[in-house]
Amino acid sequence: MSEALNDDGVPPAAEPKSNLRFLIPLAIFIVLAGFLYRGLFLNPREVPSPFIGKPAPQFSLAQLAQPDQSFAPQQMQGQVWLLNVWASWCVACRQEHPLLVELARRKAVPIVGLNYKDKPDAAKGWLAQWGDPYDLSVKDLDGRVGIEFGVYGVPETFLIDKNGVIRFKQIGPITEEVWTTKMLPMIEELRRS
Secondary structure (H helix, E strand, O other): OOOOOOOOOOOOOOOOOOOHHHHHHHHHHHHHHHHHHHHOOOOOOOOOOOOOOOEOOOOOEEEOOOOOOEEOHHHHOOOOEEEEEEOOOOHHHHHHHHHHHHHHHOOOOOEEEEEEOOOHHHHHHHHHHHOOOOOEEEEEOOOHHHHHOOOOOOOEEEEEOOOOEEEEEEEOOOOHHHHHHHHHHHHHHHHHO
């Protein structure tokens, strides 16, 4: 098989191979490796919430202790408060519960409980056994309100400002460290504003 010759009777020079075909996969690899490396240092409990900085969803639910009375977040207007999502069947709720009881004893901040997908009798028994840190608890029997708040596990706690805007979301139990380094300073600042 003979090679084609150009006008001068010389075989044409080979086309230089493009370095681009090697650089594109290398660039993609470097970007992916960067994302994976950054992920090693993220806290899986700190999931950004799309609700931060937005008004808390509105609802009206029957109170756990007084089912003939209801509660709506508008009743907390003008106060900085916590909405703590809990359940008697929640093992992790027991972990944070002593801290909530202590915060209630110190009157650190009003705490409203959102009893999530629980049986009212079991919830009342749990509070009787472990102590009741809540100014009041409401019954979210079907989990609808929890869904509106973006809850995907219990416990979760929302810090809500005087205007009903969610300012912080704690996924998982509140710890002493989270309370002192994140929540309490934010509560104090929100109270001043």
